[in-house]
Amino acid sequence: MKGIRRLAEHLDISIGTVSRALNGKPDVNEETRRRVLEAAESLGYVANQSGRALRKGSTGVIAFMMQTGTEITGQGDTFFMSVFDGVQTVFARHKLDLMVLLCSSEEDPNDYLKRVVARGFADGIILSATRRHDKRFELLDRHKIPFITLGRSLSDVGQPWVDLDFEGMAETSIDRLVAHGHRHIAVTRPHDDMNLGYVFVDRCREALARHGLTLDDGHVFRSTPNQAGGYQIARDLLACKERPTAILLVNESITIGFYRGMEEAGLRPGKDIAVIGRKSPHSQFLSPRLTCFSLSLRDLGISLAESLLATMPAYASLYPNRPQRFLWPMELVAGESDEFTLG
Amino acid sequence: MKGIRRLAEHLDISIGTVSRALNGKPDVNEETRRRVLEAAESLGYVANQSGRALRKGSTGVIAFMMQTGTEITGQGDTFFMSVFDGVQTVFARHKLDLMVLLCSSEEDPNDYLKRVVARGFADGIILSATRRHDKRFELLDRHKIPFITLGRSLSDVGQPWVDLDFEGMAETSIDRLVAHGHRHIAVTRPHDDMNLGYVFVDRCREALARHGLTLDDGHVFRSTPNQAGGYQIARDLLACKERPTAILLVNESITIGFYRGMEEAGLRPGKDIAVIGRKSPHSQFLSPRLTCFSLSLRDLGISLAESLLATMPAYASLYPNRPQRFLWPMELVAGESDEFTLG
Numbered sequence: 112m113k114g115i116r117r118l119a120e121h122l123d124i125s126i127g128t129v130s131r132a133l134n135g136k137p138d139v140n141e142e143t144r145r146r147v148l149e150a151a152e153s154l155g156y157v158a159n160q161s162g163r164a165l166r167k168g169s170t171g172v173i174a175f176m177m178q179t180g181t182e183i184t185g186q187g188d189t190f191f192m193s194v195f196d197g198v199q200t201v202f203a204r205h206k207l208d209l210m211v212l213l214c215s216s217e218e219d220p221n222d223y224l225k226r227v228v229a230r231g232f233a234d235g236i237i238l239s240a241t242r243r244h245d246k247r248f249e250l251l252d253r254h255k256i257p258f259i260t261l262g263r264s265l266s267d268v269g270q271p272w273v274d275l276d277f278e279g280m281a282e283t284s285i286d287r288l289v290a291h292g293h294r295h296i297a298v299t300r301p302h303d304d305m306n307l308g309y310v311f312v313d314r315c316r317e318a319l320a321r322h323g324l325t326l327d328d329g330h331v332f333r334s335t336p337n338q339a340g341g342y343q344i345a346r347d348l349l350a351c352k353e354r355p356t357a358i359l360l361v362n363e364s365i366t367i368g369f370y371r372g373m374e375e376a377g378l379r380p381g382k383d384i385a386v387i388g389r390k391s392p393h394s395q396f397l398s399p400r401l402t403c404f405s406l407s408l409r410d411l412g413i414s415l416a417e418s419l420l421a422t423m424p425a426y427a428s429l430y431p432n433r434p435q436r437f438l439w440p441m442e443l444v445a446g447e448s449d450e451f452t453l454g
Numbered sequence: 455m456k457g458i459r460r461l462a463e464h465l466d467i468s469i470g471t472v473s474r475a476l477n478g479k480p481d482v483n484e485e486t487r488r489r490v491l492e493a494a495e496s497l498g499y500v501a502n503q504s505g506r507a508l509r510k511g512s513t514g515v516i517a518f519m520m521q522t523g524t525e526i527t528g529q530g531d532t533f534f535m536s537v538f539d540g541v542q543t544v545f546a547r548h549k550l551d552l553m554v555l556l557c558s559s560e561e562d563p564n565d566y567l568k569r570v571v572a573r574g575f576a577d578g579i580i581l582s583a584t585r586r587h588d589k590r591f592e593l594l595d596r597h598k599i600p601f602i603t604l605g606r607s608l609s610d611v612g613q614p615w616v617d618l619d620f621e622g623m624a625e626t627s628i629d630r631l632v633a634h635g636h637r638h639i640a641v642t643r644p645h646d647d648m649n650l651g652y653v654f655v656d657r658c659r660e661a662l663a664r665h666g667l668t669l670d671d672g673h674v675f676r677s678t679p680n681q682a683g684g685y686q687i688a689r690d691l692l693a694c695k696e697r698p699t700a701i702l703l704v705n706e707s708i709t710i711g712f713y714r715g716m717e718e719a720g721l722r723p724g725k726d727i728a729v730i731g732r733k734s735p736h737s738q739f740l741s742p743r744l745t746c747f748s749l750s751l752r753d754l755g756i757s758l759a760e761s762l763l764a765t766m767p768a769y770a771s772l773y774p775n776r777p778q779r780f781l782w783p784m785e786l787v788a789g790e791s792d793e794f795t796l797g
Contacts, residue, residue, distance in 0.1 A: 170573065181539055181752075186735035189530030196524055199558050208569060211554035215542050226551060230513065232575045338735070367739055392529040392681070393736055396710055409524075 174233035178240040180216030182335040197412020221246045243304045259419040264306045276438040277311040284387045285318035288357045292453030297330035297355035341365030345372020363389035385449035399447035406441045517576035521583040523559030525678040532734050540755020564589045586647045602762040607649045619781040620654040627730045628661035631700045635796030640673035640698035684708030688715020706732035728792035742790035749784045
């Protein structure tokens, strides 16, 4: 028992009267109102927002759904925390709180989100880890819950989205490696059906085709998004009959493991194999320095939050003309890991 | 407008009747019930848990409050994500969902938690980043919200807690370094008033005193919990008039920065200065290998969750005899970074 019921029992007054007194309704006499407010103060009463949410239709909470699990965040996270930092910067302007919904990889994300919707505590939702087909979009659309996705999908209900420019990464990398004389280029993709894997591999294939080259199916390596996954890719690459001379690592959390796997085989990135990856807080400490694609995760978070608010009636006027769907550019930072030219 | 009101308007039936039909009350005729259930299905109605929470007094949600911010999680997190993994393992048994509350370092944690309490959406709360004096304990106690703290504080309302054994780390490290001949040992602590800084530095001082040594106030380095902080400690250490020959790094996210600062000055851990730290997913890739204290973060999360549930009436019988307050041991893993003995 808590909140208003406790107050009412303490004062031996009806819940309705206590509620009217707390909400400043005129039909409560002053002596009663004074008693209620004093008791509320001394008992530390705080209005239960569940009730408020039902009445006002808003909770002041925006939820960010991310995927967790031993294979995904088991070694920590160097992506979302920085994105959250940017999201919070925007929400702080409006006294909105960010809440992170951790969906374990062992759970169906759609079932998980159904519970979130049922609980009704978020005014808006940011979805990440978008899949090739993603039922979550339709669920939120049906319930008229404002949302934005970090990532695209073949599923599309017209919602706003922001996605990293994996196409740009594919084109720039392939052109660069081909210019350095590489003909057998390997690429990586997530182990599951994240949409980005399809986008990235398809565009790599197209870019190679422009140069009259093909992507060998045996040179597309799937891995979990962690260092163990990177290490496994190194092993798989070493086992190839025709070994690629270059590789694009699409995930930023696999590089250290990949380097280690190469090192164990006596191969040095930038000398024996060209490597292009994604920047992480740790990539600057790698030797040789990684040639990588970099972006400001904090700015990405700011952009995500503003584009979401632009679709919510209460905030839309503050964020006019926000683009509703856009690719976030990544910048190539040249390092030492792809510094070699083939004959 | 959503949920039950929308259903009622669609059917042109009163909200009360729709509610009774959905909740299986007997005083609704079968034809009406059938119509309500069909409409609920076709309109994608999901019960609003805000209303449920008010009636049932439980939400199925446990919140974990953590501190974020550019200086704290700006380079990612390698601690909490693994703890969450353990917590979720326990909650999954009971269909409880874990929700992470991100409190920006720019905000007062007490004000933040007041809003969380007001929203009333969590059945229980796990607090981290406990301060020397922490008003949050009293707030939750007053509102009778079950909670556990990851960390201690001088504030104490009798709540359960789990904390890392910083005392054990201090004792073991000091004894080890003194046995290797060190007389001038430096230690680190957080830049803010986290309780662990007091516990750790005090116990280091006591352990040194047992050996007839003192801790020089100029050899206690404060830093933010990130690699930039570790780098700054290296600079501060190099600027000391009487340079310490050994250092204990209490935080796991400062080691790479500290190593880099030493390297730039031409000093090698394990040769020119003895370093003992905490294990992180990246410490195994450091050269020389870090002598460090290790713990299973996932098991810590499991323990935190079980000890919290043991205090909640709905789950207490499932977790009998759980210790309510305990130090989590850390194991010393010998590396190369403290491998040298002074004359």
